[in-house]
Amino acid sequence: MISTQMSDALNKHMNLELYSAHLYLAMSSRANDLGLKGAANWFFVQYREEMIHFMKFYSYLTDQGVVISLQASEAVPNEYNSLLEMMQKTLKHEQLITSCINELSEQAVNEKDHATRIFLQWFVTEQIEEENNDRDLIAKLKLVGDNGHGILMIDGEMGQRVFVLPVGSPLAV
Ligand code: FEO
Numbered sequence: 619m620i621s622t623q624m625s626d627a628l629n630k631h632m633n634l635e636l637y638s639a640h641l642y643l644a645m646s647s648r649a650n651d652l653g654l655k656g657a658a659n660w661f662f663v664q665y666r667e668e669m670i671h672f673m674k675f676y677s678y679l680t681d682q683g684v685v686i687s688l689q690a691s692e693a694v695p696n697e698y699n700s701l702l703e704m705m706q707k708t709l710k711h712e713q714l715i716t717s718c719i720n721e722l723s724e725q726a727v728n729e730k731d732h733a734t735r736i737f738l739q740w741f742v743t744e745q746i747e748e749e750n751n752d753r754d755l756i757a758k759l760k761l762v763g764d765n766g767h768g769i770l771m772i773d774g775e776m777g778q779r780v781f782v783l784p785v786g787s788p789l790a791v
Pocket of ligand 1: 635638667668671712715748
C-alpha cells in the first residue's frame with residue numbers, strides 16, 4: 619500500500635531520471651563532436667545507468683499497483699565548450715538528484731512507508747558513488763587544465779568505463 623502523495627512524488631522523480639538519461643546522451647554526442655571518444659563512452663554508459671534508474675522506479679511503482687504517468691521530457695542542453703564544463707554540470711545535476719532522493723526518503727520515513735524507504739536505500743548509496751566519480755574527474759581535469767595531452771589521457775581512462783547491469787535490475791536499453 620502506497621499513498622497517493624508518495625506515488626506522485628516517486629512518479630515525478632522517475633521522470634527526472636529519464637531527463638538525466640537524455641542529459642547524458644546529449645553530453646555523449648557533444649563529447650564525440652569534441653573528438654573525445656572516451657568521454658563519449660563514459661557519458662553513454664551514464665545514459666544507460668540512468669535508464670536503469672528510470673526503470674527501477676517504473677517497476678517499483680508498477681509492482682505497487684500504480685499506473686505510471688510519463689511526462690513529456692524537457693529539452694536538454696547540448697552546448698558545452700569543454701569536458702570540464704560537462705563534468706561540472708554533471709556533478710551539479712547529480713547533487714540535485716541526491717537532494718531529491720533525500721527528500722523522497724524523508725517523505726517515506728514520515729509516512730512510515732518502509733517499503734519505499736528500503737527501495738530508496740539503493741539510490742542513497744548510488745548517489746555517493748556518482749558524485750564521487752564526478753569529483754574525481756573534475757579534479758583530474760583541473761590538474762591538466764588546457765594541456766591536450768593530459769585531456770587525452772583522461773579521455774582514454776573514461777573510455778575504459780563499462781556498463782554493468784546491477785543485480786536484479788529491470789531490463790532497459
Ligand atoms: Fe539516476 Fe545519476 O542518478
